Amino acid sequence: MGDKGNKVKGISRVGIISSHLVSSNSSSTPPMASSEMEAAISATPSDSPTIFDKIINKEIPSNVVYEDDKVLAFRDIAPQAPVHIVLIPKVKDGLTGLSKAEERHCEILGYLLYTAKIVAKQEGLEDGFRIVINDGPNGCQSVYHLHIHILGGRQMNWPPG
Ligand code: AMP
Numbered sequence: 362m363g364d365k366g367n368k369v370k371g372i373s374r375v376g377i378i379s380s381h382l383v384s385s386n387s388s389s390t391p392p393m394a395s396s397e398m399e400a401a402i403s404a405t406p407s408d409s410p411t412i413f414d415k416i417i418n419k420e421i422p423s424n425v426v427y428e429d430d431k432v433l434a435f436r437d438i439a440p441q442a443p444v445h446i447v448l449i450p451k452v453k454d455g456l457t458g459l460s461k462a463e464e465r466h467c468e469i470l471g472y473l474l475y476t477a478k479i480v481a482k483q484e485g486l487e488d489g490f491r492i493v494i495n496d497g498p499n500g501c502q503s504v505y506h507l508h509i510h511i512l513g514g515r516q517m518n519w520p521p522g
Contacts, residue, residue, distance in 0.1 A: 490511060
């Protein structure tokens with residue numbers, strides 16, 4: 362049958378798939394710092410206040426890039442890309458992570474995604490960006506207050522690792 366069925370708008374699937382594969386020694390892929398992975402693995406999932414409460418309450422400094430009555434966005438202290446912003450709901454309401462989401466959280470979850478787009482635009486990420494929500498130990502979550510990572514300013518790779 363040839364590769365006719367494997368073409369999407371004239372681009373072969375092999376081409377599309379290979380564009381998502383990057384060799385493991387790519388210099389554009391920062392390897393995850395073992396300290397970050399250790400922090401995530403050793404973090405105990407809990408509903409206790411986190412460092413993000415201190416940031417919300419301005420008890421510790423942060424580099425805020427966006428704030429309104431519902432959400433706060435600030436630069437990550439350990440950036441994994443030229444632009445790396447953490448976006449959080451100001452009221453946790455049990456949302457230690459995405460896996461704790463309940464129907465009542467739909468509004469704030471949608472608002473966070475919409476705000477991620479606003480922040481990405483504000484940061485000049487017209488060529489694209491990535492949002493990440495780490496959940497639980499396997500997802501490398503280290504802070505148990507739901508947050509969206511907004512990453513951009515460089516070519517992202519796939520798979521993310
Ligand atoms: P996660 O590993 O998905 O739970 O993400 C937590 C993120 O919070 C990490 O990327 C940390 O670098 C970041 N982080 C922790 N403490 C601070 C802080 N004081 N200011 C800014 N970012 C922070």
